[in-house]
Amino acid sequence: MSLPSINRVCSEKVISDVVTILGKMLLRNGGKIPLHEPEFSGNEEKLLVDCLRSTYVSSVGRYVDEFEQALALACGVNHSVAVVNGTAALQVALRIAGVNVNSEVLMPSFTFVATANAAHYLGGIPHFVDISEKTLGIDPIALRERLNEIAEVKDGKLINGQTGRTISALLPMHTFGNPCDMEALLSVAKDFDLPLIEDAAEALGSQYHGKPCGSFGAMAAVSFNGNKIITTGGGGAILTNDPELARQAKHLTTTSKLPHQWEFVHDQIGYNYRMPNINAALGVAQLAQLKLKVKSKRALANQYQRMFAGIQNVRIFEEVDGSESNYWLNTLILNEDNAVKRDELLEELNNIGILSRPAWTPLHTLDIFAQCPRGKLSLTESLFSRVVNIPSSANLVRDISV
Amino acid sequence: MSLPSINRVCSEKVISDVVTILGKMLLRNGGKIPLHEPEFSGNEEKLLVDCLRSTYVSSVGRYVDEFEQALALACGVNHSVAVVNGTAALQVALRIAGVNVNSEVLMPSFTFVATANAAHYLGGIPHFVDISEKTLGIDPIALRERLNEIAEVKDGKLINGQTGRTISALLPMHTFGNPCDMEALLSVAKDFDLPLIEDAAEALGSQYHGKPCGSFGAMAAVSFNGNKIITTGGGGAILTNDPELARQAKHLTTTSKLPHQWEFVHDQIGYNYRMPNINAALGVAQLAQLKLKVKSKRALANQYQRMFAGIQNVRIFEEVDGSESNYWLNTLILNEDNAVKRDELLEELNNIGILSRPAWTPLHTLDIFAQCPRGKLSLTESLFSRVVNIPSSANLVRDISV
Numbered sequence: 001m002s003l004p005s006i007n008r009v010c011s012e013k014v015i016s017d018v019v020t021i022l023g024k025m026l027l028r029n030g031g032k033i034p035l036h037e038p039e040f041s042g043n044e045e046k047l048l049v050d051c052l053r054s055t056y057v058s059s060v061g062r063y064v065d066e067f068e069q070a071l072a073l074a075c076g077v078n079h080s081v082a083v084v085n086g087t088a089a090l091q092v093a094l095r096i097a098g099v100n101v102n103s104e105v106l107m108p109s110f111t112f113v114a115t116a117n118a119a120h121y122l123g124g125i126p127h128f129v130d131i132s133e134k135t136l137g138i139d140p141i142a143l144r145e146r147l148n149e150i151a152e153v154k155d156g157k158l159i160n161g162q163t164g165r166t167i168s169a170l171l172p173m174h175t176f177g178n179p180c181d182m183e184a185l186l187s188v189a190k191d192f193d194l195p196l197i198e199d200a201a202e203a204l205g206s207q208y209h210g211k212p213c214g215s216f217g218a219m220a221a222v223s224f225n226g227n228k229i230i231t232t233g234g235g236g237a238i239l240t241n242d243p244e245l246a247r248q249a250k251h252l253t254t255t256s257k258l259p260h261q262w263e264f265v266h267d268q269i270g271y272n273y274r275m276p277n278i279n280a281a282l283g284v285a286q287l288a289q290l291k292l293k294v295k296s297k298r299a300l301a302n303q304y305q306r307m308f309a310g311i312q313n314v315r316i317f318e319e320v321d322g323s324e325s326n327y328w329l330n331t332l333i334l335n336e337d338n339a340v341k342r343d344e345l346l347e348e349l350n351n352i353g354i355l356s357r358p359a360w361t362p363l364h365t366l367d368i369f370a371q372c373p374r375g376k377l378s379l380t381e382s383l384f385s386r387v388v389n390i391p392s393s394a395n396l397v398r399d400i401s402v
Numbered sequence: 403m404s405l406p407s408i409n410r411v412c413s414e415k416v417i418s419d420v421v422t423i424l425g426k427m428l429l430r431n432g433g434k435i436p437l438h439e440p441e442f443s444g445n446e447e448k449l450l451v452d453c454l455r456s457t458y459v460s461s462v463g464r465y466v467d468e469f470e471q472a473l474a475l476a477c478g479v480n481h482s483v484a485v486v487n488g489t490a491a492l493q494v495a496l497r498i499a500g501v502n503v504n505s506e507v508l509m510p511s512f513t514f515v516a517t518a519n520a521a522h523y524l525g526g527i528p529h530f531v532d533i534s535e536k537t538l539g540i541d542p543i544a545l546r547e548r549l550n551e552i553a554e555v556k557d558g559k560l561i562n563g564q565t566g567r568t569i570s571a572l573l574p575m576h577t578f579g580n581p582c583d584m585e586a587l588l589s590v591a592k593d594f595d596l597p598l599i600e601d602a603a604e605a606l607g608s609q610y611h612g613k614p615c616g617s618f619g620a621m622a623a624v625s626f627n628g629n630k631i632i633t634t635g636g637g638g639a640i641l642t643n644d645p646e647l648a649r650q651a652k653h654l655t656t657t658s659k660l661p662h663q664w665e666f667v668h669d670q671i672g673y674n675y676r677m678p679n680i681n682a683a684l685g686v687a688q689l690a691q692l693k694l695k696v697k698s699k700r701a702l703a704n705q706y707q708r709m710f711a712g713i714q715n716v717r718i719f720e721e722v723d724g725s726e727s728n729y730w731l732n733t734l735i736l737n738e739d740n741a742v743k744r745d746e747l748l749e750e751l752n753n754i755g756i757l758s759r760p761a762w763t764p765l766h767t768l769d770i771f772a773q774c775p776r777g778k779l780s781l782t783e784s785l786f787s788r789v790v791n792i793p794s795s796a797n798l799v800r801d802i803s804v
Binding site for chain 1: 446447450451454455457458461462490514515516519522523525627628629634636657663665669670671676677678679680681684752759762768769
């Protein structure tokens with residue numbers, strides 16, 4: 001297979017540079033390169049079969065317990081509660097934090113729709129704040145400015161003076177696996193007495209100042225969807241150090257049923273969110289490979305960084321000092337002059353089989369969230385117009401060791 | 403193993419009668435008899451392994467498609483949409499039917515909490531109606547009386563005159579797999595212009611007048627939880643004959659993302675409810691055994707019916723003419739004089755290893771639903787005090803063929 005004839009279809013310098021560099025991967029890979037694919041090179045088959053033969057495939061079983069324990073250990077927290085997906089984990093964490101009808105949740109607009117949906121399911125309202133180009137997560141300075149502008153304390157509650165609604169939680173998201181500036185965000189949360197919940201859906205295995213993402217907030221949500229660093233098919237978990245919050249999370253996710261040998265009494269509106277044992281069996285096997293996957297993905301990121309060193313008009317995102325990203329998705333950022341070429345670049349890359357995508361359409365620009373309160377979102381909009389995620393599977397590092 | 407010395411601990415005639423009859427199962431089974439356990443005697447292992455090796459374990463994959471097609475065929479409908487569980491299926495069906503904030507949903511109080519939770523998640527309000535002793539599902543006569551008492555049409559909408567709220571849907575549940583009187587319920591729904599959604603969580607494989615449960619309403623929800631007649635670990639599905647409703651269900655359960663090669667645009671508040679492919683693989687293998695399981699469970703019910711023939715003070719529930727129940731859970735009903743002995747009977751049965759349970763605590767008696775509107779619920783309360791579900795696994799019929 002020879003390199004696609006790039007120059008014929010694409011005359012722009014930045015596009016041809018990127019396509020030339022990434023095109024080398026095609027030579028070694030021999031075909032389409034997915035954005036992110038799972039790999040099952042551990043005990044997955046053995047544990048799945050064992051789980052099936054035990055007949056405990058559903059919401060009770062030893063793999064759920066084992067997965068929760070291993071996950072808590074991997075994330076440096078005391079407790080984890082495994083659920084059906086990351087969205088469910090977020091919803092439950094927000095509910096426990098006190099989000100309810102008409103309360104506002106501070107979050108990025110630069111995120112997957114689940115972040116905002118989770119608040120909406122509870123009757124809550126997303127309140128969007130801008131992100132930082134350094135981390136791609138909530139900018140602590142913009143956040144503090146926004147709160148100084150709108151926040152008041154009334155009857156002991158933090159209120160948005162412009163809407164009259166309670167501000168109930170701060171929900172930063174570690175974008176593409178890259179840790180937010182947690183020290184600064186925790187300081188804002190403390191100053192405004194706001195519970196901080198981490199949306200760590202993409203950041204399993206990432207670290208900030210030597211501590212795992214997901215271990216900083218009162219609670220955190222992680223995801224094990226098929227496109228994540230490890231997968232359970234579909235799945236997620238709530239992480240926390242607080243035994244009482246963990247108890248609440250377990251209770252709410254198992255229909256809030258009070259323990260009894262046979263009676264069905266439910267003391268709150270709960271959810272049918274427990275992770276099935278068969279999915280947890282897959283998770284136990286996958287989790288055992290997490291460190292290796294992080295290592296591979298960091299090696300891939302490093303490779304990309306070398307490949308793109310010295311290229312004009314586009315840079316590859318690199319973690320800041322003190323952060324260790326799992327580089328869930330590697331990220332090209334076009335310079336502002338070249339933002340207009342993003343779609344052409346996406347078109348070109350996808351056409352030749354290098355599956356790539358832009359960031360999520362900023363949530364405040366979707367009709368469903370257009371009425372939500374927000375600060376200025378200039379970096380969100382600028383970065384959205386310039387970001388392209390490129391293939392980032394853990395197994396890819398072997399294929400591109402050029 | 404010898405029979406437990408029943409007469410020593412239990413002097414009541416009805417209890418000793420039941421325990422003597424069911425005690426025979428222990429002799430053959432050699433230990434504890436679960437209420438309902440899954441059995442994997444088909445291609446489960448093969449398909450799970452195949453799914454894993456394909457790497458498509460998550461929300462896209464051929465097993466999801468295959469499962470949906472086979473399920474639609476089994477349920478006599480044109481479309482099915484596979485989701486994470488029966489609760490999610492109910493929620494989505496109700497949303498599509500138009501249930502939203504402050505709309506009332508007519509449903510039994512004699513049901514699992516998920517039926518009411520599904521309405522609550524949408525801001526809807528359960529409105530409880532009584533059940534019939536013949537079917538254990540909503541009593542069409544009580545329903546019609548209740549609607550005649552409270553319903554008015556205002557601006558083309560059905561309103562509860564007592565609360566001023568819209569009545570948006572009728573949600574009968576096929577209790578323990580026994581079909582409701584669908585003909586009469588559909589007639590009420592038609593007369594009051596109410597969309598009818600079937601909660602068929604327990605009734606996969608049951609038939610009414612020769613047609614499968616789940617094929618009568620505008621939509622239906624089924625469940626594949628571990629305790630159901632077939633299982634996907636955790637799972638459920640929305641059933642419908644209407645291609646447009648199926649399209650909406652698929653769209654809402656996949657985050658309402660508009661199809662595009664790379665863009666993330668979501669046009670409604672959606673859900674992350676898609677069934678993972680690994681769970682669907684299990685489902686494909688299980689579904690192939692549905693007919694056999696229904697046959698075994700009906701043979702078991704028949705066996706129970708013979709065992710309890712002629713016993714005083716307690717009867718075993720039998721389907722009415724025109725219904726073919728899957729007998730998901732077999733049901734003993736104490737006569738009214740013996741209702742006081744229900745807990746003693748449960749205690750005794752569970753103590754000797756015959757795992758048994760009462761019906762769900764009626765939802766209107768739970769604090770969380772105590773304020774919901776309701777008609778008279780005398781049969782609901784009476785039956786709750788008298789019902790005991792006994793072991794009903796499909797594989798049990800072999801063990802008790804006495």
